[in-house]
Amino acid sequence: MMWWIKTILTLGLLFLSILAIIYYMPDNYQFCPYNYGPQGISDLYSSFHNTTSSVTLLIIVGKNIENFSWILNYVSNGNTLIIAGNYTLVNSLLSSLGVKMILEADVITCYQYYINGEFTLINFSGITLVFPFPHAIVGGIPIVKTSKGQSLVSYLSIGKGRIILFSTPYIFINKYYKTFNNSEFIHELIGKQNLRLLLTQGFTSLGKSKEALSEFLNSLTSLRLDELFTCYMRCY
Structure with missing residues (x-):
């Protein structure tokens, strides 16, 4: 036989x-691409091909990026860098790069219309966006603003490319990524199926094994x- x-x-x-x-x-680590719960980013991760791309999403949580010397060259050569994360870490990185944008320390409490203390609903170009725990952006050119003029997404052109700053990293987690029109907005902003994803906290051991x-x-x-x-x- x-x-x-x-x-x-x-x-x-x-x-x-x-x-x-x-x-x-299951991997329950927050912002982990293989965490399928509300605090993970598996929905975002599965929506794009994590590969070398002209668009990079940098999520700064847990610790700051150790080597940022590549960023200005990457952007100046015509690429797009999207930054979101802990406001103190993000501000430290932007200051080191000499980029004239910062996140204010206080979480926005003046909503376009109020739902609860967690997030803000914004009407933008006929769609509805959810921004959980956002910090107002100072500097840059606003893309999305509250009714009081506080910027929630802004950008600056550097060379041939641009840096886009989000007021909160939580818009990318599963709990909010597909809420209302968030994913549509993110896809339209990125404009392609390829996205390079960088996490300063790194992957967990389980996440690395899954990758x-x-x-x-x-x-x-x-x-x-x-x-x-x-x-x-x-x-x-």
Whole structure:
């Protein structure tokens, strides 16, 4: 009965089962691309191909970016850098770069119309946007503003490119990413399917394992697992 084929197929299926368990194991770390709960960014991550791109989203949480020497060259050469994060860390980075934009310390409490203490609803070009815990942006050219003129998204042109600053990083987490028209706005702002995602807190160990596993599984797309399973069953 070709016992060695059965052994290989059994081990192969066992290996794939272990990989599947790791891949679908939840990661509850905030802003983790493999956290499928409300605090993760799996919806954003799955909406774009995380690869080298002319658009980079830099989310600064936990710690600041250690090497920022590439940023001005990247933007000046015609690329777009979107920045969001902890306001003190973001302000420190922008100051180091000499970029004339900052986030105010206080969270905006003057809403266009009030829902609750968590977020602000804004009418923008016929759509509704949700900005949770936003800090007003000082400097730059406003893209989205409150009725009192406080900027929630602004940009500055640098060379051939631009830096776009968001007033809050929470607009990208699962809880708010698909709320009202947020994802539509983000997609329109990015304007393409490729997005390079940078997290200053890095991936968790589980997240790194999932990232490596995702790349491995993508390399197996040409493998017909249904035929492998059929072959396995015929050997018994």
